[in-house]
Amino acid sequence: MIALYIVTAVLVAVSFVVDRHKTLEGIKIGVKKFRKILPNYLKLLILIAVVLFFTEGLIVKYLGQENGLIGMLAGMLLGSATMMPGFIAYPLAGVLVERGVLYMVVAGFVTTLMMVGVLTYPVEKEYLGVKGTIIRNSVSFVIAAMIALSMGLVYGEVFV
Amino acid sequence: MNQAKDAKKSIVKLTAHGRNYLYFGLFVAFIAVSFLLKFEPGVEMGNNFYLFAKDMVLILPPAFVLIGLFDVWAKRETIEKHFGETADARGYVWSILLAATTVGGTFVAFPVANALYHKGARYSMIMTYVTSASLVMIPMSIMEAAILGPRFTAVRILVSLPLVVMGSLLIEKVLLRLQYRIPEVQNDG
Numbered sequence: 001m002i003a004l005y006i007v008t009a010v011l012v013a014v015s016f017v018v019d020r021h022k023t024l025e026g027i028k029i030g031v032k033k034f035r036k037i038l039p040n041y042l043k044l045l046i047l048i049a050v051v052l053f054f055t056e057g058l059i060v061k062y063l064g065q066e067n068g069l070i071g072m073l074a075g076m077l078l079g080s081a082t083m084m085p086g087f088i089a090y091p092l093a094g095v096l097v098e099r100g101v102l103y104m105v106v107a108g109f110v111t112t113l114m115m116v117g118v119l120t121y122p123v124e125k126e127y128l129g130v131k132g133t134i135i136r137n138s139v140s141f142v143i144a145a146m147i148a149l150s151m152g153l154v155y156g157e158v159f160v
Numbered sequence: 161m162n163q164a165k166d167a168k169k170s171i172v173k174l175t176a177h178g179r180n181y182l183y184f185g186l187f188v189a190f191i192a193v194s195f196l197l198k199f200e201p202g203v204e205m206g207n208n209f210y211l212f213a214k215d216m217v218l219i220l221p222p223a224f225v226l227i228g229l230f231d232v233w234a235k236r237e238t239i240e241k242h243f244g245e246t247a248d249a250r251g252y253v254w255s256i257l258l259a260a261t262t263v264g265g266t267f268v269a270f271p272v273a274n275a276l277y278h279k280g281a282r283y284s285m286i287m288t289y290v291t292s293a294s295l296v297m298i299p300m301s302i303m304e305a306a307i308l309g310p311r312f313t314a315v316r317i318l319v320s321l322p323l324v325v326m327g328s329l330l331i332e333k334v335l336l337r338l339q340y341r342i343p344e345v346q347n348d349g
Contacts, residue, residue, distance in 0.1 A: 001218060004263045008222040015229055022232045030228025033271065034220065039180030041216060041267070046187045049209035053201060085211060086300040094307040106308070107316065114294040120266060127274035128290070129342045135334055136287055139327040143291075143320060150319045151312070 040122045047119045048083050055082045059092070063101050063109060068157055071105040072148050079112030080141065083119050104152030111144040219264040227275050236280050243281035252325050255285050259292035265300075269293035277342055283335050287328035295320050 015023040055078060062074045084092070093106050116137050117124060124133045152158035191209065194202020243251050262269050273286040296317055305313040 001263065004219065004222050008225055011229060012225065015233065023229070026229040026232035027225055028228065029231045030224040030226070033227060034224040037271065039177050039184070041220070042184040043180050045209055045213050045216070046183065048212055049187075049205045052208045053205045083212075085215065086297075086303055088211070090300075090303050090307045093304075097308060103308075103312065107312070110304075110308075111295075111316065111320075114265075114300075115291060117266060117294075120270075123267070124270055127270040127342070128286075129340065131338060131340055132283075132331075132335060132342055135331050136291065139331055140291055143323045143327050146323055147316055147319050151315055154311070154315050 037123065037126060040126055043122045044120060047122070051082060051119060052084065059109070060096075063096055063105050064099060068102050068104055068152065071102060072108040072145075072152070075105045075107075075109030076112045076116075076141070076144060076148065079109040079144075080116040080118055080137075082113060083117065084113060089113055102152070102157050103155040104148045104157050107151035108144060108148035111147050112141065115140040115144050215264070216267065219268060223264060223268045224271070227271055230272075230275055234279055239276060240280035243276060243285040245282055247282070247285070251285050252288050255289040256292045256296060256321060256324075259289050260296045260298050262293050262297070265297055266290060266294045274342065278344060283332035284325075284328040287331045288325055291324045291328065292321065295324065 012023065012027070015026065059078050059082075062078065063071055089110060093110050096106050096109075097103065118137070121133060124136075128136060149158065187209075191202055191206035193199070195206060241247065242254060258272075259269065262272065269290045273281075273290045276289070277283075277286050301313055301317065304316075
């Protein structure tokens with residue numbers, strides 16, 4: 001986080017020395033883009049706050065399935081529908097593993113949590129377009145399933 | 161007072177912008193009341209909101225300054241050469257490395273990908289970039305390895321990267337067949 005500020009400050013300074021006019025122009029573009037997208041980010045934050053409230057309980061409840069594949073699917077659906085910062089998701093994943101939840105289930109959950117963003121749609125569609133967003137997330141869901149299954153193979157949880 | 165007026169005006173005009181700000185105002189009011197009345201679900205949602213908002217408030221402004229600078233400095237030919245049609249496989253490596261070092265994950269990667277695209281990067285490169293931004297962020301992966309074990313992280317990253325590149329090529333094929341173009345985000349707004 002601090003690194004981001006240092007890098008930004010250094011680049012702005014260098015840019016300013018090289019071409020004052022262009023630098024101001026660039027910052028203006030950045031500010032305009034930011035103002036334009038800000039309401040979408042706000043919408044996203046509200047969605048996350050509400051959905052997280054309703055799904056937290058479900059995660060602990062449904063991921064401990066007896067059947068690995070069903071558990072994996074449940075994990076993937078919950079992971080797609082939710083969003084969490086890493087410092088909450090990983091400790092939670094750690095707790096799940098300790099409780100005996102399969103690695104492939106945890107992998108399905110964690111991977112879709114990061115890769116598939118239903119909630120980020122209001123922002124993503126502005127930058128990648130509606131079709132681009134839908135196709136990318138669908139492909140990501142399939143990739144997440146392959147990752148979860150590989151995890152199952154590596155940890156000896158599924159047999160082929 | 162003025163804000164309330166603006167909000168009212170926007171209902172009349174029904175601009176997407178105004179509506180979003182209005183929802184946000186209502187949400188904040190709901191959270192504030194929840195905290196006052198100690199309404200548990202509202203308090204918890206407020207805490208969830210704060211968790212993400214805190215990071216975004218800190219990360220987004222410098223990120224957008226950098227995007228603005230990229231817009232004025234990056235030459236179209238350079239981006240085309242490294243991320244465009246004529247780029248070789250090294251472009252994917254660059255996309256993944258850029259993703260690994262993008263602070264803020266996909267929230268920041270979306271606008272960056274859009275900027276790259278409009279400077280001449282091809283679909284498969286920006287899709288690789290966005291998707292790996294959620295997979296290989298360095299600080300996150302370190303945390304993951306510490307909690308779930310290095311084997312978990314290694315398998316996840318090694319399995320996902322080739323799939324992400326292949327998936328991105330597939331997405332590109334579909335989007336090209338649809339003759340799709342990502343709409344330009346206008347700078348005036």
